[in-house]
Amino acid sequence: TVTADAALAQARVLADELGRLKGSVMKAGQMLSLYGQYFLPAEAVTVLSELQDSTQPVDWKLMRPVLEKELGAARLAELEIDETPIGSSSMYGDGGTAIIDLLSGGFQSVEVLRGPQGTLFGASAMGGVMRYVTRAPDLQTSSWSVGADTFGVSSAGDLGYGGRSSFNAPLVSDKLALSVDFAQQSTPGYIDNVRTGEDDQNSFWQRAGRAALLWKATDDLSVTLTAMDSTVDSDSFSYVAIDPVTLTPLYGKNKDDNAFPEPYRKTYDVYTGTVNWDLGFADFVSATSYAQ
Numbered sequence: 043t044v045t046a047d048a049a050l051a052q053a054r055v056l057a058d059e060l061g062r063l064k065g066s067v068m069k070a071g072q073m074l075s076l077y078g079q080y081f082l083p084a085e086a087v088t089v090l091s092e093l094q095d096s097t098q099p100v101d102w103k104l105m106r107p108v109l110e111k112e113l114g115a116a117r118l119a120e121l122e123i124d125e126t127p128i129g130s131s132s133m134y135g136d137g138g139t140a141i142i143d144l145l146s147g148g149f150q151s152v153e154v155l156r157g158p159q160g161t162l163f164g165a166s167a168m169g170g171v172m173r174y175v176t177r178a179p180d181l182q183t184s185s186w187s188v189g190a191d192t193f194g195v196s197s198a199g200d201l202g203y204g205g206r207s208s209f210n211a212p213l214v215s216d217k218l219a220l221s222v223d224f225a226q227q228s229t230p231g232y233i234d235n236v237r238t239g240e241d242d243q244n245s246f247w248q249r250a251g252r253a254a255l256l257w258k259a260t261d262d263l264s265v266t267l268t269a270m271d272s273t274v275d276s277d278s279f280s281y282v283a284i285d286p287v288t289l290t291p292l293y294g295k296n297k298d299d300n301a302f303p304e305p306y307r308k309t310y311d312v313y314t315g316t317v318n319w320d321l322g323f324a325d326f327v328s329a330t331s332y333a334q
Contacts, residue, residue: 046085049083049085049086050085050088050089053083053085053086053088053089054089056086056089148176148177148208148221148223148252148254149174149175149176149177150175150176150177150178151174151175153174153175176252176254176268177221178221178254178256178266179210179219179220179221179254179255179256179266180210180212180219180221181212181215181216181217181218181219181256181258182212182215182216183210183212184209184210184211184212185209185210186207186208186209186210187207187208187209188205188206188207189205189206189207190203190204190205190206191203191204191205192204195229195230195232196232197232197295197296198230198231198232198242198245199230199231199241199242200230200242200245201230202227202228202229202230203227203228204225204226204227204228205225205226205227206223206224206225206226207223207224207225208221208222208223208224209221209222210222216258217257217258217259218255218256218257218258219255219256220253220254220255220256221252221253221254221255221256222251222252222253222254223250223251223252223253224250224251224252225248225249225250225251226247226248226249226250227247227248228245228246228247229245229246229247229248230242230245231243231244231245231246231277231278232244232296233278233280233281233282233296233297233298234296234297234298235297235298235299235300236293236294236297236298236299237299237300237301238300238301243277243278243298243303244276244277244278244279244280245276245277246274246275246276246277246306247274247275248272248273248274248275249271249272249273250270250271250272250273251269251270251271252268252269252270252271253268253269254266254267254268254269255267255268262319262320262321262322263317263318263319263320264317264318265315265316265317265318266314266315266316266318267313267314267315268312268313268314268315268316269311269312269313269314270311270312270313271309271310271311272309272310272311273307273308273309273310274306274307274308274309275305275306275307276305276306276307277303277305278300278303278304278305278306279304279306281298282296282297282298283298283299310333310334311333311334312331312332312333313331313332313333314329314330314331314332315329315330315331316328316329316330317329
């Protein structure tokens with residue numbers, strides 16, 4: 043009989059070895075941490091999850107020389123890349139879901155970049171990137187806006203609705219400004235449960251907020267502090283069972299068979315601080331971030 047402590051120790055040895063090997067082997071360990079709950083002991087899942095949690099983004103000071111060499115300093119400046127990494131660059135490190143959805147609030151522009159974009163945005167961007175550029179606080183002009191909308195989803199029994207608001211306020215003219223955006227949206231479900239008889243079981247709501255504070259200390263020095271929050275709360279996953287051979291739904295279009303509710307909730311918060319300093323002979327950029 044293997045004790046829980048012994049099983050945990052063996053699992054930690056495996057995780058440590060996978061971490062040292064890096065590359066594809068480490069990604070295999072991250073994938074096991076996501077799906078191992080179905081076939082691995084609890085101790086192994088607990089330890090392997092540390093591989094996912096400890097995955098670090100590439101440091102900007104290491105990445106920037108590579109980008110300048112490939113693109114040139116002028117082209118790199120035109121792209122206005124945010125130095126703050128958000129989420130994981132790997133689909134095995136939850137890269138497909140560790141994202142922020144600001145519900146169209148606080149955006150300055152949208153850029154569609156044809157792939158591959160792995161050098162700039164990581165391994166999950168081989169097919170291309172849709173990049174959202176957020177709006178910087180305005181140091182001179184006050185403004186505000188309020189909006190609402192309604193929409194439909196194919197096969198859903200109800201309409202969706204949402205609302206959003208934003209404001210910008212110069213706190214000290216030409217020196218200090220605050221910009222805040224907030225949005226909330228309710229989306230109807232469209233998947234019916236053939237076992238329980240529940241219709242539209244995957245409805246969900248979203249909340250998103252962003253606040254940015256810009257301090258322009260001098261013409262050459264500015265500091266920007268930003269906080270972003272994104273929450274998704276769903277009554278059930280948007281999954282249906284399919285035949286593994288024909289890939290057709292087992293119970294019909296937009297129908298599933300689950301005996302118990304499968305709720306899903308995810309909150310993603312990102313806090314950033316960026317210092318931009320024009321030294322005359324060079325640009326100094328310091329970016330610090332925290333995400334949870």
